[in-house]
Amino acid sequence: MLEHLPALQVAIALTAAPLVMMFGRATRLAWAVATLACWASLAVALMLFVQVADGSVISYEMGGWAPPWGIEYSIDAANAWVLVIIGLISAIVMPFARQSVEQEISESRTALFYSAFLLANAGLIGITVTADAFNIFVFFEISALASYALIAMGRDRRAILSSFQYLIMGTVGTTFLLIGIGFLYIMTGTLNLGDLAARLPEVSDTRTIRAAFGFIAVGISLKLALFPLHLWLPNAYTYAPSMVTVFLSATATKVAIYVLLRFVYTVFGFEFSFVELAMAWLLMPLAVLGIFIPSLVAVFQTNVKRLLAYSSVAQVGYMILGISFASALGLTASILHLFNHAITKAALFMAVGCLVYRLGGVSLTQLAGAGQRMPWTMAAFVVAGLSLIGIPLTAGFVTKWHLLQAALEGGLWPIAVFLLGTSLLAALYIWKVVEVAYFQEPENPDTAVSEAPLGMLIPTLVLTASTVVFGVFGNFTVASAQTAAAVLMGAAP
Amino acid sequence: MEWLGHYNYWVVVVLMMIGFYIVIAQGNLIKKLVGLNIFQTSVFVFFISLAYLEDGTAPIALEGVSEYSNPLPHVLILTAIVVGVALTAMGLALVVRVQETYGTIEEDEIHQQDDLH
Numbered sequence: 188m189l190e191h192l193p194a195l196q197v198a199i200a201l202t203a204a205p206l207v208m209m210f211g212r213a214t215r216l217a218w219a220v221a222t223l224a225c226w227a228s229l230a231v232a233l234m235l236f237v238q239v240a241d242g243s244v245i246s247y248e249m250g251g252w253a254p255p256w257g258i259e260y261s262i263d264a265a266n267a268w269v270l271v272i273i274g275l276i277s278a279i280v281m282p283f284a285r286q287s288v289e290q291e292i293s294e295s296r297t298a299l300f301y302s303a304f305l306l307a308n309a310g311l312i313g314i315t316v317t318a319d320a321f322n323i324f325v326f327f328e329i330s331a332l333a334s335y336a337l338i339a340m341g342r343d344r345r346a347i348l349s350s351f352q353y354l355i356m357g358t359v360g361t362t363f364l365l366i367g368i369g370f371l372y373i374m375t376g377t378l379n380l381g382d383l384a385a386r387l388p389e390v391s392d393t394r395t396i397r398a399a400f401g402f403i404a405v406g407i408s409l410k411l412a413l414f415p416l417h418l419w420l421p422n423a424y425t426y427a428p429s430m431v432t433v434f435l436s437a438t439a440t441k442v443a444i445y446v447l448l449r450f451v452y453t454v455f456g457f458e459f460s461f462v463e464l465a466m467a468w469l470l471m472p473l474a475v476l477g478i479f480i481p482s483l484v485a486v487f488q489t490n491v492k493r494l495l496a497y498s499s500v501a502q503v504g505y506m507i508l509g510i511s512f513a514s515a516l517g518l519t520a521s522i523l524h525l526f527n528h529a530i531t532k533a534a535l536f537m538a539v540g541c542l543v544y545r546l547g548g549v550s551l552t553q554l555a556g557a558g559q560r561m562p563w564t565m566a567a568f569v570v571a572g573l574s575l576i577g578i579p580l581t582a583g584f585v586t587k588w589h590l591l592q593a594a595l596e597g598g599l600w601p602i603a604v605f606l607l608g609t610s611l612l613a614a615l616y617i618w619k620v621v622e623v624a625y626f627q628e629p630e631n632p633d634t635a636v637s638e639a640p641l642g643m644l645i646p647t648l649v650l651t652a653s654t655v656v657f658g659v660f661g662n663f664t665v666a667s668a669q670t671a672a673a674v675l676m677g678a679a680p
Numbered sequence: 681m682e683w684l685g686h687y688n689y690w691v692v693v694v695l696m697m698i699g700f701y702i703v704i705a706q707g708n709l710i711k712k713l714v715g716l717n718i719f720q721t722s723v724f725v726f727f728i729s730l731a732y733l734e735d736g737t738a739p740i741a742l743e744g745v746s747e748y749s750n751p752l753p754h755v756l757i758l759t760a761i762v763v764g765v766a767l768t769a770m771g772l773a774l775v776v777r778v779q780e781t782y783g784t785i786e787e788d789e790i791h792q793q794d795d796l797h
Contacts, residue, residue: 325759355712
């Protein structure tokens, strides 16, 4: 049983998806089964995480076919970390989802909705566990197809158009990835990531391999919404149903960043990516622009969901910035931020979900007076907002601190100053929301607006509390991120 | 005339650019999907070309045959075709919904009704 955990990780969500679909109008039952599947996924992820915490690698032969001919699932400290993020977020978002989905999705579609959610979940997990390049492409498409359906179920009619935009850009991205994988296959005759890493050095000084690197890097950058390839993200996050925004913002881009790390560090190797192709010189300017411009755009948004979506693009910039330092410390900061940003942004979007539930929308004018009427929800928003800014004692601070150290270690003090400056921009856009919610009178004070229902409030508060817990007791997450970074910088998986 | 020997790769490049251009330049959502399909098909042709071997046959052990085409890219592309079909179906379903809600599938006419940045 225990040795089959890697396969189980994907299988649970994948088998639960058609099961959930069959419940039809028994929406409570559909929700319960989906929730159980998510919790089981989290349990498996944690068990795998504990097993590889010492830096060891679990290799699983799918169907008993030995790699490199068969498909291999390989778990090490880096992808176990991402599995825990996916597991944790899906396990927390499901209790939150019940009431939110009841309000936002028509009853006849609820079972289908949960089914699509589980497929998206399974796809993301699959991308993370597999050690086969073509498998990564297939799982990317599984999660993407399910995400398009989920986003299109938003209440606003613009959701359909946003989903279509995402479909076009996402498909171009994954097709680029496929072209890159094709190039790698001609030159090496293998698709297994470890095997590719072993065979690439012989042929790496060819135009084909450099082209493969370009195609793969651009394809994944589209999926992870690296500025300026982020255009699909703000619309998709703004118009998707609340729980979909929570889940996608916390996991989808993170998994794509993991795939980038896997290709850059494990498959192509540090030497090829950073020394020979000087990737840092491309990534750093994009990261800096990608932090600054979306942060600035976020300041001028009037819809809070859209504001946070632009902030997500900026946060992806921080993760890419960490990678572009090309040092162990920078990589640690990036891996750390995968987790810290996931919990922070999920908590923020959950608070927004609560506001949407009671107020019907989250344009700034609708939020007026929310501080008095929904005190717990807004308190969660403020605390998670502080973590987003990077105030000490929150999770966001732990990553900012490591990014700062990495910048200073590389002698890049302008970047360090820049980091502090952009935190002010984050403070500005969070403050904009706080000001309206606490210091403005509600538009129509007569209508009674009460606090969000407990079923939604409790998951929100738990996740918000965790941003503080992982801020105060950051040692655990930092140690895990260091192991993950060491594994990535080290040998092949 | 050596470059003619690789003419299928030239076809791949031309198809890819045609497809990509349609995706970017066309405002009609159906045409965008058509472009996306051409773009993907070019990648399929690319993979199939990789597997081709002059005088190679299907990979079945037969007497007097020593050269086989590589079956793996064929298998990969079968999967990719399925993915492509699913994507097209998803895209078309979305276009149907767009037509129902906006009454048009021309991008500029949609943007006149709804401001989508």
